[in-house]
Amino acid sequence: MKKNKPKYKQIIDAAVEVIAENGYHASQVSKIAKKAGVADGTIYLYFKNKEDILVSLFQEKMGQFVERIKEDIEKKDNASDKLYSLIQMHFRQLAENHNLAIVTQLELRQSNKDLRLKINDVLKGYLGIVDEILKEGIEEGLYHPEINIKLVRQMIFGTLDEVVTNWVMKEQRYNLVSQTKDVHHFITNGLIK
Amino acid sequence: MKKNKPKYKQIIDAAVEVIAENGYHASQVSKIAKKAGVADGTIYLYFKNKEDILVSLFQEKMGQFVERIKEDIEKKDNASDKLYSLIQMHFRQLAENHNLAIVTQLELRQSNKDLRLKINDVLKGYLGIVDEILKEGIEEGLYHPEINIKLVRQMIFGTLDEVVTNWVMKEQRYNLVSQTKDVHHFITNGLIK
Amino acid sequence: MKKNKPKYKQIIDAAVEVIAENGYHASQVSKIAKKAGVADGTIYLYFKNKEDILVSLFQEKMGQFVERIKEDIEKKDNASDKLYSLIQMHFRQLAENHNLAIVTQLELRQSNKDLRLKINDVLKGYLGIVDEILKEGIEEGLYHPEINIKLVRQMIFGTLDEVVTNWVMKEQRYNLVSQTKDVHHFITNGLIK
Amino acid sequence: MKKNKPKYKQIIDAAVEVIAENGYHASQVSKIAKKAGVADGTIYLYFKNKEDILVSLFQEKMGQFVERIKEDIEKKDNASDKLYSLIQMHFRQLAENHNLAIVTQLELRQSNKDLRLKINDVLKGYLGIVDEILKEGIEEGLYHPEINIKLVRQMIFGTLDEVVTNWVMKEQRYNLVSQTKDVHHFITNGLIK
DNA sequence: AATGAATGAGATTTCATTCAT
DNA sequence: AATGAATGAAATCTCATTCAT
Incomplete structure (x- = not known):
């Protein structure tokens, strides 16, 4: 192969x-x-062609990305810790690989719709993890039982993705991983007091 | 002119x-x-050239977009209603103009870094509105006084943007505006019960 | 008109x-x-069109150019003085009008073959003067009676033209008119001792 | 290479x-x-680009042109014969290659100033040969010792160039090479008897 | 398996000229 | 006579992909 x-x-x-x-x-x-x-x-x-390099790049790198998050999450035993771990690992992995962060957050988004559809396929693995955490959190009685899981997983991804993109666009001049706590708090508790 | x-x-x-x-x-x-x-x-x-068409397009359309949100928000008298209004207007305006939604969520993102920097300038107006709402909410004692405003406004934008993008990618087959309530709840209260 | x-x-x-x-x-x-x-x-x-501006420009300016040379030559009473006068007037008029010199020596030569054929028509007036001087010089017993007039007038024009062109290309940093004597000597006596 | x-x-x-x-x-x-x-x-x-074709064309062809003149001149043992040979070779090479004559005398002159500056560089090789002949002629006591070499070389080039250009513009309807003698005589002896 | 010279389709932009006012 | 907004034809160069070696 x-x-x-x-x-x-x-x-x-x-x-x-x-x-x-x-x-x-x-x-x-x-x-x-x-x-x-x-x-x-x-x-x-x-x-097969140039697009195939990019799709493969994304599959290869995001495959590892997702895999490492999975491994890390398994060690935690409640949804909140898992969510915290997901955010931290998401940030950490991109913070540790500047080039990859630039490529996934900025450059690969310039590709055409077809390529982005394939990229979305790869992201399904990631969204699956989020789903699991959400379900677990509901079972644990921690998260609100009537949240719209499909919608919420989008919002969580959008939240993390935008935070990373901003960090990359600001040329990575501050510490991304140290924002984990604030981001976890926002996702868990929202804006209210 | x-x-x-x-x-x-x-x-x-x-x-x-x-x-x-x-x-x-x-x-x-x-x-x-x-x-x-x-x-x-x-x-x-x-x-001036082709890129100038695209920048002008974004400025023109997003200028109106932001303006309408501002007008609508002025009518509300507390941060929560304003946030609700912001989300609703954001969704409604794009839902009412399918072509514009496709262009802003998918196509214009394929432009190069220069163009996207100019696009970001236009988005500053939007982020300014979010800032105002957040500050007002804190003053009203509604939102947590220690939230990191710069971070939170990124997360809110990321949340909304991702929800819209998903809707566009799913070819707008469901009602975007009717998600306003769930999205407002997530941003306000987070995941917890 | x-x-x-x-x-x-x-x-x-x-x-x-x-x-x-x-x-x-x-x-x-x-x-x-x-x-x-x-x-x-x-x-x-x-x-009529852009080319017509250029042809007219050349006709107008070279018409005056040739006319002034004619006037000056009439005052002289032998071929050698007339030739000297021709060279001096040729140089002087271009030296006095830098812009015109640039246009006729460098810029207008970039025009296409058609335009240059029309320019050559205008130059016939100039070559006619040279012809007259040559014939007069032969009659006076000053110039060799067997010179090929058609060829010689080309060579004289080529000589003067190249001297002016070099002066323009060197950005007119030296005195063109003061080369009259040397040029007249070369044309009259050639290289030999 | x-x-x-x-x-x-x-x-x-x-x-x-x-x-x-x-x-x-x-x-x-x-x-x-x-x-x-x-x-x-x-x-x-x-x-590199279109202009580079033209510059290269000129360098390649004029390089050969100058080289052949050099070779031919070496065989001669006095300045006058060398000058004769230079003129003859100049005319012969262009007469033997009609297309090249059209290109160098008419078409390439339509290029812009930049290209013509590069063309001038190539011509320096040619002018160098003329210089050598002039110096030799002076040493031999044949040419007048006080001629202005820089000026004279311009005039010789202008003379030959104009003769060739006229021949090309007259669509090469007469024999260029057979004008060698007259041209050599003009350059050497000028107009006088 | 690997090479790299050759291919050729395709799009932005300029500017001389026109013509309705 | 004068205007100037609108026209639209036309050409360089790039780069993903192929295929003979």
Whole structure:
């Protein structure tokens, strides 16, 4: 399977670097090939086309992203801690990988609708985790039993995503992870006293 | 001033239609000109270049968008009603103008970083309104006095934006405005019982 | 007749200025109109098209140029003095009108073959003067009776033209008129001792 | 080095043909590509842009032109013969290559100032040869020791250039090379008996 | 498996000219 | 006579993808 060959990952990592450095639109296949140390044509032995590099990049990186969150959450034994952990891991992973943060928050959003639909597929894994936490919280009697789960999961994702995007746009000049507590409080308690 | 000439608005409205129908990248200047009923060259009497059409489109439309929200909010006399009104107006305006919703939520995000920086400028007006509501709510003793306003306004915007985007991506098959109550409840009270 | 109307000359003078300042290719009709203080459309009441402005410019300016040389030459009573006078007047007139020098030596040469054929027509008046001087010089027993007049007049024109062009390209940093004597000597005696 | 690849020369030769046939302004890159038997994009593997084709064309062709004159002159052992040889070679090479003559005498002059500055650089090689001949002629006691070399070389170039241009404009209907003797005589002895 | 030279479709923008007022 | 808003044709260059080696 191609995905295990070293060049597959090599090309994806090159793509992250190239896109982070040059921006989405200035990231030609030839630049990615050069950074990866392969010929242009070689790219097409591992990826169907340019879009496929980007989708694969997202799948690969977000797969790990989601996986690590899952692992971390398993250790917690109530919904609130799990939610806290989700937020913290979400922030931490992007804070630890600046290039990836730039690529996922800014550059990849410039892709067309088709690509973003595929990206959304990948995000389903993430939203699934949120769902689980919400259900658990309701069972535990912690969260309000009549919340609209589909809607709430969107709002939570929107909240976290916007916070990260702002941090990236501000050129990551402040500590993202230390906002975890405030964000957790907002999601849990809202604005009220 | 060119902005008052009918052709200026004619071209912007044509741009909204063309972009909503064809997508950002398939929206050639010639298509916009044709839809506006003018010659290609005429576009350049009113706009510096193609990007200028898009920036102007956003400024024009979002300017109105923000203005209407402001007007509506003025009528309310407490922060909670104002927040409710903000959410409702945000949803209603986009629900009433499907093409504009597609353009602002999906297509314009494909633009490059420069354009998005200009878009962010326009959004500052929106965020200013949120700020005001938050401060008022704190003064009224309704909202928690120690919330991080800069962070919270990001989260509120992220929440609303993501809800709208999901609705657009689901091809607007359900009623967006009727989600106002749930969204207001989430922002105000969070997840807890 | 249009050529006597003030706007006709106004437009031609504007064209000289605009071309000298901006170069041939950056001299749009609208720039010339603006400099002349008329509307774009007005240009077309006085000139058939853009090329016609340039041809007229050349005719008008070179007509005067040739006329002045003729007047000056009439005062001299032998071929050698006339040739000297021709060279001096050629240099002096261009030295006194920097903009015109730039336009005729550099910018107008960028025009296409058709325009240059028309320019050559205007130059026939100039070459006619040279012819007369040469014939007179032969009759006076001063110039060699077997020179090929058609060829020699080309060479004389080429000589003067190249000297002026070099002076313009060197940004007119030295005195052109003071080269008259050397040039006259070269044309008269050639290289030999 | 790309200059040795056959396609480099192939494209330059196609450019000469296309420009001679269609004129400078009607010589689109696509026409040159077609004549060269390559795709439009291939042009840009060998040349930076369209102007670069023209500069390279001039450098390549004038480089050979000057080189051949140098070779021929070396065989002669006095300044007069060398000057004769220079004139003859100048005329012969352009007479033998009608298309090149059209391109260098008429079409390339329509280029903008930048291109012409680069062209002038190439011409320096030519002017250097003239300089050498003049110095040698003075040493041999043949040419007048007080001639202004910088000025004279301009005049010689202007003379030859104008003769060739006239011949090209007259559509090469007479024999250019057979004018060598008369031109040499004019340059050497001037007009006098 | 890998290369990289070659391909060729496609879009923004300029500007000379027109013509209704 | 004068205006100037509107027209619309036309060309360079990029870059994802292919395929012969």
